[in-house]
Amino acid sequence: MMPTLAFLNGVDPWIFAFSFITVFVTVWMGFRSAKTSKTASDFFVAGRSVSVGWNASAISGEYLSAASFMGIAGMVMSSGYDALWYPVCYACGYLFLLLFIAGPLRRFGAYTIPDFAEGRFDSPLFRKIAVCFVLFIGFFYTMPQMKGAGVTLAYIFPGIPYWAGVVLVGAVITLNVALGGMKGITLVQAVQYWIKLFAISVPIFVLASVYGFYGTHLSVNATTAPVVVAGAAAIGPGVSAPGYNGVASDPDAKFVRKPLVEKAPRDTAWISPFGPLTTKAVNAAAAALPVEERPAFLAEYQKPYSLLYTYSLIIALVCGTAGLPHILVRFYTNPDGVAAKRTTMWVMILIGVFYVFPPVFGVIGRNLMPELYTGLAGIKGTDQVVLKLPTLLGEKFGVLGSILSGITCAGAFAAFMSTFSGLLVSMTGALAHDVYGRMLRPKASPAERMTAFKFAAVLIGGVAIGLGCFVEPLEINFMVGQAFAIAAASYFPLLFMSVWWRGMTMKGAATGMLTGGLCALVAAALTNFSTLSLDKGPMGKIFAGFAPLNGFWAHHPLLRILCEQPAIWTVPLSITLMVVVSKATAATVPADIRMKMLVLHAPEKLGLKQEYIQEQQAGAGH
């Protein structure tokens, strides 16, 4: 064998084939449809002929990222019930978007949040501030996608290190975007949704029919702590407690539950609310206390702090959806407001159907593949369960296990490729159009702008790859949650308040958005640095300077929770600042605010939008 092909040792040909085909088809379709839409404005205008069904599939395809496809299953497996808040709130965020933001923004005709920020406050300066957050949120969102890529590649090619997978996949997608292969083409994103739904549901149906269904697998996890008989060995690590019906396995004997490993959470904590995810900070604090004080401390603080954590998480995810830079853009590809609302409805149905499936992988994985717990954070950890679980079928049905595992790998590729491409296009657009085209070289020629776009894509792709190499010890889903928290504290208050309160001024909006968003950003970064400092690998050494932070948090669990899930204080802080500063600078409310509000809220049939544009142009002079 040639030495260059050595990395192919131990590669399952089925898994490799399915993954390769997905990547190839995505790149090929991207280039094919790129020929028909050359510029960004083509994309927006041509998109208006897109039907509700295609558009809803495309929005869903872009939204369902590595976090949805791999992260939720991994987190349900590692943390149990509490992780269910993620899929539920990812879906419910769209309801919030529909109720308060989608309609008015669609009428206003701003394609992106920076467009809206400039139009609503007549301030190019504010546009520049808003652009910063496209980059902040975008980078936080690309890190988990990169981890998904690293985990998947390391699974397909058992020999290669995590960082090599990140670099390889990152480079392919970045080049694809830089060469114009993926301009957020509706067709490609729509097809990606159906690939993902197929890839997550079919293996589940096969697995469930062989090994027992969702409810059966949950039923072997006991809700009450096992009674420890005096003298008998306590139920500890390695011994699985009987389920609620008193048996450790499925009564129909479709599966035998494997014993849990030491790192796995116990049944009661796992299946009940307020489990390991939300009580981590309090448990760490209790571990720092003398043994005799622990029970009293846990009894007093564990559940209340856990409730606080849950609420903060809900606020971050529900409000954050409205502020994701790559999502709102797609609402303008609807022909009118009614279609926009129908599309949102369909998006909620499509992603809702999808989100039922990932937790099933986590639940079955806990019973049948508990060995994944041993590498809790790394690439061999629970984030891999979606890819690896189908191989179980290999024991009974030979090649079927490999085929289904290949299908989930293909779905994972579809997930991080579509989201990373979408983010890269948004971020590159912001950098090339706003930073280069408006700030650095306003007189640049179209050819120079095109070069700037390619250069910006490579630059941002490079930074994203670099960041992605650092995050191996962090959970995919958790990182996406942080991106949502930053969006919830910056863009969400901006959009919500600007749409519904006419007294907002530019200074108020900017102060609130910057303070809230930066507080959330710093809090999330501190949490990550301290977690990375605990890593036993090279990351632990790089971030060793942050290790004392963990000692501080052991004494202040409340501060740890407020840092890990900052939305509960940053969102109100941001909104309060917006109101206070706007009141103080009330003289600077835009002069034509009533007209702006009419455009935002009056039905499109009245034709106010067109009238407004003509007034603006007349006012600008000739």
Place this chain on the structure above:
Amino acid sequence: MSTPPSPPDAVHSEEFLRLLMRRQLKLSVGSAATFFLAQLGMPLLNYFAPAMMATRVAGFTLSWLILGVLFFPFVWVISWSFIQRSMALEEDEVKSIKR
């Protein structure tokens, strides 16, 4: 230069804007309230009635069944009813102005 067809002045009046925003906000807040009652009520139920939420239904705990499966159709119902009512509201607004 052709002038755009000017809608009746009633559109630009302060009263119309106030009415418009108040009715739309009322509709949105009403739908959001139903949703928040369920969304924020779930953790409270888990907190204050853990035994009830741990009841087994077809292998699921009640809490898991609601959050992992039933919550999605619930959200669809809210959004469907909101869309119906908001379209009716827009029709109504257009009529009230064109009359």
